[in-house]
Amino acid sequence: MSRESVPGHDISYHLVCFDETGDERGRDSADVVSDARAGVTDVFFFIHGWNGDVPAARRQYGQWVRTMADCRAERAVAHRLPGGFTPLLVGLHWPSKAWGDEDVRSEEFVKAQALRLGGGAGRTAAVRTIVQAAQRHPCRMSAAVKEAYDYLESSVPDLPGEDRMAFDAEQLYRACLEDPALGGILSPLRILTFWKMKRRARVFGESGAARIARDVAQAAPAARIHLVGHSFGCITATAVANVVPAASLTLVQGAMSLWSFAERLPGEPGSGHFRGVLGRVPGPIIVTTSRHDHAIGRFYPLAARSGRQVDLDEYPKYGAIGSHGVQGTYAHGHQVGSPGDLVRGQVHNVDCSSVIRRIDGIAGAHNDICHPELARLLWRVVLSR
Template sequence: MSRESVPGHDISYHLVCFDETGNERGRESADVLYDARRDVTDVFFFIHGWNGDVPAARQQYGQWVKTMADCRAEREAAHRLPGGFKSLLVGLHWPSKAWGDEDVRSDEFIKAQAARLGGGAGRVAAVRTIVEAARQHPCRMSTAVKQAYDYLESSVPDLPGEDGMPFDAEQLYRACLEDPALGGILSPLRILTFWKMKRRAKVFGESGAARIAREVAQAAPSARIHLMGHSFGCITATAMANVVPAATLTLMQGAMSLWSFAERLPGEPGSGYFRGVLGRVPGPIIVTTSTHDYAIGKFYPLAARSGRQVDLDEYPKYGGLGSHGVQGTYAHGHNIGSPGELSRGQVHNVDCTSVIRRIDGIAGAHNDICHPELARLLWRAVLAR
């Protein structure tokens, strides 16, 4: 069974796991579809972000669902909606573990990092060169290390990044030296994996995640579907909104371009990749931001453009959604302390700096999203009529 309990509540959610190609690992979706046919009015899909394994996904979803369930007044208001309220909660897990807590000195760490970049003896040897150098001289990039990075960049599929810029390990390393928290000569290895997982989030959103959402929509055609993503999960959720009739879309600290919905890309032809989502979501589209999110504020632009940060007046060309919100199209601006009305069918950038603020290592407050203020924000989108 796919049902997971929620601490302190008599409710549960479904956890459905997928592999890196977007195929379901088990048969948990059968349980989801069974429940979807039982007079469900609202279906919530939750999608985690980068660096999440199954235990991490289970912990995040359990905490988030509990935070939503603790909002008693909002739950009661939902039950007073025309037609009532009966929810179906679904957490989707995709393999996004990019940089775990493994012992960097171990052979398992080396093999795991090489596997995430495609595997094979050549990649194992290249990662070993980088890791062994990091143990001995963490603040110096030798010719051998640079050559190892060049080999990885040339041999890993789906690279370079979506902007087409070449990977420059030495430049990335020098940029990271300006902020020690980004991490010495291992930092380009993080960024190679960042690109890989960013691409995987989009593929998952357009394949396995979209499939289960379509099947649920067919099983419960009158139900409202609410999509909530965190970090790279925002890419997945937005990709899902491109193909399923989502009622609301909530993007928590999105690790995706601030120009994703833009009418025109800055200095380039065409519009944002997800421009077409606007107009497809009849309810509010919520985007949270925080200046305490170092993963999006510091690491994302560095990885997205290989350290070549380009400023365009107020907003950087390669900044992330979780720092700057949606740009390049009309969006309402709010503060979490006084969010105001949420208009249906429109984008709402919500500054959550006062709430998303607990620093946790290199990511800053990136994962600090389980707060009642944020849960009420999602509830308000659900209740908007």
């Protein structure tokens, strides 16, 4: 069974796991579809971000659901809505462990990083060259290391081309030296895995996540589907909304381009990759931001721009919605404590810096997302029928 309990509440949620190609591991989705047929009114799909394994996903989803369940006044209002409120809660896990906990001096680390970049003898040898050099001279990039990085960039399959400039390991390395938290010749390796996981998030959204959402929608055609993503999970959630009818879309500290919904891309032809989602979601589209999110504010634009800032008016060309909100289309602006009216079918950029603020290592406050204020914001989305 896929059912997970929530401490302190008589509430449970389903945890459904998928592999790196978007195929389900096991048959837990059958339990979800079965429950969907039991007269549910609202289905919540929670989708975690990058660098998350199954235990981390279980902890995050348990905290999210518990924080929402603690909002007893909002729950009571939901149950008084016409038709009542019978929720189905589903957490989706996708393999997003882009930078593991292995000892960087070990062969285990070498093999793990090579596998995350596609595997094979050539990539393993290139990663080994980089790691061994980092042990000897962590602040110097030799010609051999640069060559190894060039090989990886050219050989790693399916690195996304959108929202990033050409990969230049030496330029990235020099840019990372400006911020001690990002420095060292292993930093371009971190960025390569970052891009690999970014693409995987979209592929998962278009494959496994979309399939289970579509199956649930067919099993419970009258139910409202709420998609809630964090970090790269925002890419997954938006990709699902692009193909499956969803009542609402909540993007928490999204690691996706601030121009994803733009009518026109800055300085380039065409529109944002997810422009078509606008108009498909009848409920509010919520986008949280925080200036304390270093993973989004520092690392994401560095990975996207290869160390060179490009200013277009007041917004960068390469940046994430978790820092700047959605740009290039009309969006309402709010503070988390007083968001005002949530207009159905429109984007709401909500500044959550007053709540998402607890610094935790290189990521800053990126994972500081379980707060009553955010839970109440999601409840407002649910109640805006």
